[in-house]
Amino acid sequence: MNRRLSTLAGQPRRLDGGVMFGATPRPLWAAWMTPDHNNQISLASRALLVQQEQQNILVLAGSDSLLAPLPRACRCQPHSVGLLDSLARHGLREEDVHLVLLTHLQARLPPELQAALRGGELPRLLFPRARYLVGERHWLRAQRPHPLDRALFVAPLISQLESSGRLVLIDRSSSALLGPGWHLQSSDGFTPGQLLPEIDMPAGKVIFAGDLLPGAPWLRLDVTSALDRNPECLVEEKERLLDHLVAIGGRLVLARDPEVAMLRVNRDRQSRYQPFDQHAELTRLDS
Template sequence: MNRSISTLSSGSRTLDGGVMFGATPRKDWAALIKPDHENLVQLPSRALLVQQGDKNILVLAGTDALLAPLPRTCRCQKHTHGLLDSLARHGLGEHDIHAVVLTHLQALVSAELRHAIEDGDTPRLLFPTARYLTGRRHWLRALRPHPRDRALFISPILGQLQVSERLELLDETSEDVLGSGWRFHFSDGHTPGQLLPEIDLPGGCVVFAGDLIPGTHWLSLDAGSGFDRNPECLADEKERLLDHLVAKRGRLVLARDPAVAMIKVMRDRKARYAPYDQYARLRSFDN
């Protein structure tokens, strides 16, 4: 089957740098991404478009980008470029997407969007004819979240997914739900049941790393974030996944890295994981 991948921008998110980089000292992470005077950093939200045969499949890290943009209330408001704009540059619209893989269901939304949700004006879900796929265990977690991450699950989004009648829940035994050449890794360290797709290309496999490894900084096994629910489990999962990619000479797509979209991974002389063969963006990549 002919298959190619492209990276898409689904906007950006502003986060507290100390939370995003966890136990990493500020002087180290601030050298990577300069914070503002309130210690906030801006990270991209990168989606993956997989085109195979006549099908278009999106992979999203979280549900932020799944919501339609808020309408502008006046012409003076600046247009915020998002996922639909990125799709349009590929000649695609909402109805051209056949499936959306959601690695997890957490959402970090803007203050404006949160106010709209709290006022009962939650935007509709994008892609009205697509199947929505996510992990079964993670879905159960989202319905009954722990107090530590309850605020990251937005009930109106879950409600829209549930009533869509297009939600499919996957587990470790799910096979061929998107055709041959797709496999799924499950991760519990960042959030229980996170779903990480592995996709075969002619030149080797590609794994969308979601929030298990959001950027090159997090290749280090001891690097995490304040959002991680089980840091020790996360380190073990990273090591297994990275060893798998090293052995298969596979690639890793990064959802949050400000400069790098895809890498290969090797182990250096000190057995540390290091990126190489880096791509800043992808368009119809099929090697």
């Protein structure tokens, strides 16, 4: 099967560094990602575009990028570059996307979208011709979220997905819609039922890490975030994923790292995971 992979840049965001690095001491994580005066760090919102057999498939970490951007109130406002702009650079419109695989449904919306939702304005879902693929166990979590992560599930967005008529729930490690060469791992550490796709490519498998491993600093097993619902489980899942990646010589696509889109991993003499062959962007990886 002919297959091409590219990374797409969505709208960048800023989040509290203490939340993203959990119990990691600030002097340590601040050396990895420099915070601003509000203790916030810059994070990417990176998607993976998979083009195969006349299909355009998007892999998204969370549902943030599913809502259409709000129109500018006036022309004096700067245009905020987002996912649709990245698609356009590949000659694609949102109507050209056939499938959207969501690793999970949590969303961290920008302030302007939060204000719009509070005011009763509900932006539409993007990709009007696409089917939305979601893990069945995670969908159940989104229907009845725990109080600790309820705020991260945007109820109007979940309702739109449900009423779209294009929602497909996945309860196994593969999907006929995705076709051969896809394996879907399930992860519970960050949020129950997160899907991590592993894609066959001739030069080695490519794994989209979602929010299990958002960026290169999180290659350290002891680095977790305050958003992880089960940190001990997450550390074990992360170790299994990285051991698997080292064993197969695969590559990892990072959704949140502002500087690294894709890397390989090896283990040093102290059995620590070390990144190498790092790429700031994946413009085209062909099979």
